[in-house]
Amino acid sequence: MEHRSDRSSGLPLPDVRPECRELAHAAVRLDGQAMHLLLEQVIEEYGLVAAWEEVMAPVLHAVGRRWAASDDRHVEVEHLLSWQVSTALRRAAVSAPASADVETPVVLACMPAETHTLPLEALAAGLAERALPTRMFGGAVPAEVLQWAVRRSGPGVVVLWSQARPTASYALAQHLAETTFGVRGARMTPLVVLTGPGWAGPRRGAAFTRPRSLREALDVICRMHAERLGETLH
Structure with a gap:
């Protein structure tokens, strides 16, 4: 245009x-x-x-x-x-209306070197509008803090934002996807969603979902969260 x-x-x-x-x-x-x-x-x-x-x-x-x-x-x-x-x-x-589910939140965070937060704030507001519980950690979250955030929050979904390719790290995303939490004998790992233009280009790590718009991200995260919540109840 x-x-x-x-x-x-x-x-x-x-x-x-x-x-x-x-x-x-x-x-x-x-x-x-x-x-x-x-x-x-x-x-x-x-x-x-x-x-x-x-x-x-x-x-x-x-x-x-x-x-x-x-x-x-x-x-x-x-x-x-x-x-x-x-x-x-x-x-x-x-x-937005509060969610009744506070045990399985969606964690949102920018990559460690990423300071652009507005698109992620829009996503957090959209999730709140759909009554999904969130934990928003904002910009430039250090890798070790991201890992502790996952372990302490026990999220169903982790959303990572990257505005530019230099801030995207598939290695860190994979590490977070393998981070476990929960009681012994019932350990779980989060589903990881990659958002932002920084993840553009050849796909590395086919298991990761990469929505292209706010609307698509909301639909994808809501579906994944519902699936993961269902797993925790069985």
Whole structure:
């Protein structure tokens, strides 16, 4: 799709929802209150997935492209927009219905050298919206911390996010997939899902699931979590 500069914001945007252009305009103006109200509105009106895929992500990408092409100018726009998006996502997660199952959570974490967390925050909010219990560990989680998080949480599913190939590690993913937890005689291992463009390219480790979008990731994780929960009950 051809990207054209939106005159109201100066950002390269494709054919998008009107709210997308409104958010871009507010971001360039550094109008935090307008961003807050608009993000709240689109999540309520369209739902978390559509709000992320059709409003938040396009504007974030447009701001990122403008920053990359402007010799580090406009970084303040990206920081404020990211903060407002993160706040909206966390608010959506907190307001979602609580899960009755607290024994088999979904663990979400960025790879040890990965600091981009917003897509993973969107996934956490989407899982909360579907009433799945989560443990969100955020960005740049050290390998040993990831292993302890798995052992202590006893997750049905572990989701690892990588934004760029240098941060992706199939060796660590495999190690986590083999990490055991639970009582002796009934040890279990988690199912591992790899998310983010950092895992793109030739598949290494055919056992790993790699969803390509937020919507697909939510469907895959919900199905895997239900299957693993069923195993623990038998």
